[in-house]
Amino acid sequence: xxxxxxELYHHDHGFFQDRDEFAFHxxxxxxxxxxxxxxxxxxxxxxxxxxxxxxxxxxxSFDDFLGGSAVRHGTLASAFDASCLHPDVFGxxxxxxxxxxxxxxxxxxxxxxxxxxxxxTSPLSPNSSVYSSSTEAAGEDDSGRRKKDQLKQxxxxxxxxxxxxxxxxxxxxxxxxxxAERDKVKKQNKPRKKGEKRQTEPRFAFMTKSEVDHLEDGYxxxxxxxxxxxNSPFPRSYYRCTSLKCPVKKRVERSYQDPTVVxxxxxxxxxxxxxxxARASAQQLLAPPPPAAASTSFRSHLLMxxxxxxxxxxQHNANVSVNLPGFQSPLQQRQVADYGLLQDIVPxxxxxxxx
DNA sequence: CGTATTTGACCGGCGC
DNA sequence: GCGCCGGTCAAATACG
Numbered sequence: 001x002x003x004x005x006x007e008l009y010h011h012d013h014g015f016f017q018d019r020d021e022f023a024f025h026x027x028x029x030x031x032x033x034x035x036x037x038x039x040x041x042x043x044x045x046x047x048x049x050x051x052x053x054x055x056x057x058x059x060x061s062f063d064d065f066l067g068g069s070a071v072r073h074g075t076l077a078s079a080f081d082a083s084c085l086h087p088d089v090f091g092x093x094x095x096x097x098x099x100x101x102x103x104x105x106x107x108x109x110x111x112x113x114x115x116x117x118x119x120x121t122s123p124l125s126p127n128s129s130v131y132s133s134s135t136e137a138a139g140e141d142d143s144g145r146r147k148k149d150q151l152k153q154x155x156x157x158x159x160x161x162x163x164x165x166x167x168x169x170x171x172x173x174x175x176x177x178x179x180a181e182r183d184k185v186k187k188q189n190k191p192r193k194k195g196e197k198r199q200t201e202p203r204f205a206f207m208t209k210s211e212v213d214h215l216e217d218g219y220x221x222x223x224x225x226x227x228x229x230x231n232s233p234f235p236r237s238y239y240r241c242t243s244l245k246c247p248v249k250k251r252v253e254r255s256y257q258d259p260t261v262v263x264x265x266x267x268x269x270x271x272x273x274x275x276x277x278a279r280a281s282a283q284q285l286l287a288p289p290p291p292a293a294a295s296t297s298f299r300s301h302l303l304m305x306x307x308x309x310x311x312x313x314x315q316h317n318a319n320v321s322v323n324l325p326g327f328q329s330p331l332q333q334r335q336v337a338d339y340g341l342l343q344d345i346v347p348x349x350x351x352x353x354x355x
Numbered sequence: 356c357g358t359a360t361t362t363g364a365c366c367g368g369c370g371c
Numbered sequence: 372g373c374g375c376c377g378g379t380c381a382a383a384t385a386c387g
Binding site for chain 1: 377379
């Protein structure tokens with residue numbers, strides 16, 4: 001239990017402290033600087049690096065993952081409990097830590113409101129998330145091979161990726177093909193370039209303390225596989241975005257060292273809007289959002305909570321030993337209010353131009 | 356009945 | 372070359 005997690009949190013702790021020194025908007029440009037810090041600074045990175053330092057540049061930020069829609073971000077943000085969201089966190093690309101309340105029954109993030117404390121849904125246990133641009137955040141041990149893999153992945157071409165996806169789809173749809181054909185396709189599928197593996201898509205992983213494996217992030221996913229994880233009693237689940245043509249995949253697994261920690265990795269970019277988002281915006285257009293619409297509008301939910309996060313966060317932090325000192329600067333909060341979820345999640349992107 | 360999940364088989368990549 | 376492993380497929384099954 002405390003083993004890895006403890007370590008992780010510990011590191012994060014240090015990390016954030018570090019960050020604190022630089023203030024969130026400090027992140028001058030973007031991920032790169034952040035990465036630089038991480039890699040060099042040590043602190044949080046140690047364990048995280050195992051996740052995959054190389055991944056760094058090629059990886060997407062939240063923004064990218066979510067497809068660019070602010071609202072969408074919000075949804076995911078909720079996964080981390082946006083209310084507690086840490087700007088820094090999302091702004092940087094490699095690793096971040098978010099404090100959120102435990103996700104209990106139900107995948108819906110709505111209940112996550114905890115952070116704000118105002119919400120009322122009581123946060124039982126703090127839900128903290130660490131995220132990194134790499135995948136195997138969970139990697140924990142067998143980083144060797146994975147690192148290699150990812151390095152190669154970086155080299156991969158997106159085009160091929162798409163092609164492959166297409167083929168696969170066709171294959172699936174045109175079942176008429178029979179097995180023979182299937183085999184054929186399969187073979188055509190992979191052989192592409194020698195030495196180059198598929199899987200180019202940027203990845204992004206984060207850890208969350210949650211009782212449910214599959215966190216609701218606003219998108220619809222279909223599980224297409226599950227595999228036992230070596231050295232872990234917990235299986236890894238593979239999900240694919242159900243949206244047509246959307247290549248995004250997601251892997252979910254539990255840390256074997258701390259079963260309460262769920263490691264989620266996203267791969268690829270959404271090519272569409274999140275259903276939840278769409279719904280939410282539609283509603284807003286039709287009618288003014290109800291004050292506390294318990295409902296699912298991630299967006300409103302988040303917006304309402306943002307402001308209160310700070311205090312609550314720190315309390316939680318204490319529990320988890322995650323430190324998010326002064327995480328939410330007024331500036332950030334303002335942004336949130338002004339621009340919406342995405343921005344608060346990925347401040348660096350929104351403020352990009354900042355000198 | 357349509358959709359989602361489960362699960363065993365298969366494939367390719369990688370290390371030895 | 373062989374075996375291991377991660378990732379994916381797709382038939383079977385469960386669920387609404």
